[in-house]
Structure formats: C-alpha cells, structure tokens
Amino acid sequence: MMVMANAKDKTSKTISAAAEQALAEARARRKVAAATRLPKEINGRDRPEPTRFGDWEVKGIASDF
Incomplete structure (x- = not known):
C-alpha cells in the first residue's frame, strides 16, 4: 500500500491496492494521450472537423463529397 500525504493539513492516509x-492506469493513459496529440493544422478549416462532429454545413451551404 502507498501512503499519500496531504499538504494542507499535514495528514497521511493509505491507499488501497x-x-x-x-x-x-490513469498515469499511463495520460502519457499515451500526451504522446498522440495531433499537430496544429496549417491552412485548414476555421471550425471543427465535420467528420468528427457530423456538421456538413458552412455558412448555410451543405456539402457532401
């Protein structure tokens, strides 16, 4: 078991397995998420990606490819 200290009240408590x-697991997920961040798109759309958000309309014009 791990003992965690609380900085505010100077107490410690044990954490279960x-x-x-x-x-x-949370640390591992954060590490993977930080490593897989996508670079900023240059000369891309000025709004969220329509394939992710299902929004196929820009300024009142609907598009489908």
Whole structure:
C-alpha cells in the first residue's frame, strides 16, 4: 500500500491496492494521450472537423463529397 500525504493539513492516509492500480492506469493513459496529440493544422478549416462532429454545413451551404 502507498501512503499519500496531504499538504494542507499535514495528514497521511493509505491507499488501497485497487486505488494504486487506478492511479497507475490513469498515469499511463495520460502519457499515451500526451504522446498522440495531433499537430496544429496549417491552412485548414476555421471550425471543427465535420467528420468528427457530423456538421456538413458552412455558412448555410451543405456539402457532401
């Protein structure tokens, strides 16, 4: 078990094994998410990607390819 200290009130508490595993999994997910961030698009659309948000209309003109 891991002991975590609270900086505000100078107390410590133990964390269960399940909580430790959840924290480790969350750290792993954040690490993967940080590594897979997409670069900023240059000369792209000025709004969210329509294929992700289902919005196929720009300034009242609907488009489908």
